[in-house]
Amino acid sequence: MSETQLLDSATSNTATPGELLLRQREALGVPLVDAARALNLRPAVIAGLEQDNYDEIPVTAYRRGYLRSYAKYLDMDDRLVLDAYQARHGSADTDRKVTPVSVARPPSKIGALLFKLVTLLVIVGLIAVTVMWWQSRGGSEPPSMGASPTIEEEEALSASNDRELTSGVVAPPQLPSETSTDASEAATSSAPAEATAEVSEEATQSAVLVASDSTPAADTSDDEQATEAAPAASPNTLELTFNEQSWTEIFDASNQRVFVGLQAPGTTASVEGTPPFRLTIGNATGVELRYQGEVVNLPQRAGANNVARFTLGE
Numbered sequence: 001m002s003e004t005q006l007l008d009s010a011t012s013n014t015a016t017p018g019e020l021l022l023r024q025r026e027a028l029g030v031p032l033v034d035a036a037r038a039l040n041l042r043p044a045v046i047a048g049l050e051q052d053n054y055d056e057i058p059v060t061a062y063r064r065g066y067l068r069s070y071a072k073y074l075d076m077d078d079r080l081v082l083d084a085y086q087a088r089h090g091s092a093d094t095d096r097k098v099t100p101v102s103v104a105r106p107p108s109k110i111g112a113l114l115f116k117l118v119t120l121l122v123i124v125g126l127i128a129v130t131v132m133w134w135q136s137r138g139g140s141e142p143p144s145m146g147a148s149p150t151i152e153e154e155e156a157l158s159a160s161n162d163r164e165l166t167s168g169v170v171a172p173p174q175l176p177s178e179t180s181t182d183a184s185e186a187a188t189s190s191a192p193a194e195a196t197a198e199v200s201e202e203a204t205q206s207a208v209l210v211a212s213d214s215t216p217a218a219d220t221s222d223d224e225q226a227t228e229a230a231p232a233a234s235p236n237t238l239e240l241t242f243n244e245q246s247w248t249e250i251f252d253a254s255n256q257r258v259f260v261g262l263q264a265p266g267t268t269a270s271v272e273g274t275p276p277f278r279l280t281i282g283n284a285t286g287v288e289l290r291y292q293g294e295v296v297n298l299p300q301r302a303g304a305n306n307v308a309r310f311t312l313g314e
Helices: 003-012 017-028 032-039 043-050 060-073 078-089 109-138 151-170 176-193 200-215 222-233
Strands: 239-243 245-249 257-263 268-274 279-284 287-291 294-296 307-312
Touching: 017 043, 017 078, 032 043, 032 060, 032 151, 043 060, 060 078, 078 279, 239 245, 257 268, 279 287
Parallel strands: none
Antiparallel strands: 239 268, 239 287, 245 257, 245 279, 279 307, 287 294
16 A cells, blocks of 8 residues: 555544554554654654653644654655644643743853952951951040040040149149258258358358248248148049050049040149049050059059059049
């Protein structure tokens, strides 16, 4: 039987596309395995096409392509096979959508460079913030209290300056005692000097000065009482000597800031107030403190960052 007769017979019997392909392959005597090898398909796919079972081919476009290729391989008119497929599955057949695969492109060199640059800037910023914070706690620089001092700080500074001026006037009473003591010693030593014939010019001048200064002076016991009364006039005075730069802040018992500021090396300060005092002294090893005539050991009170925070006069 010829190919035309086979096709006409299959068409008249409304054969399925699988039946058309199966009959043609058997008529030609081609094994199923050879057909699969020739089309570069698995035998299960070829068997599914001949049995109208398309589980192996879920996509409609692939089905049509395989049917066309198989028909041409068997020397058939592919339009007859596709028409038979359309007549049987065309109305109910829907293509499955294939989700396109998105290929992730590697980042460009410019993008990678920008990412590294931003990361480096962030790290540098964190390091800078850490260093600034550590310096502010170390006492060498004032803590971040704003760009300009507030009105309260200005008033506190002016008040502390007034106290420093007042204490500066009160503090020197020790000088008269020393002068009077020296005067008494000079007067005692100048008496035999005047009796001798060989008196130096310098001794004569000192005797004249002593005579003019010691005229209204009291005796030695009165001088000692004046010396003892001088520090007792202000027992709550803090005497600070800054050998190195230091940020210092002092509050009294009324929680009033009596002293604050960054002190330069070689300066001194005298602070009065109501005890107890709360002190914060930066760079404590470079500062000397006296309270009620006694030296306060600041290095012993300083922490790991060389900042001394303590209460004095409780």
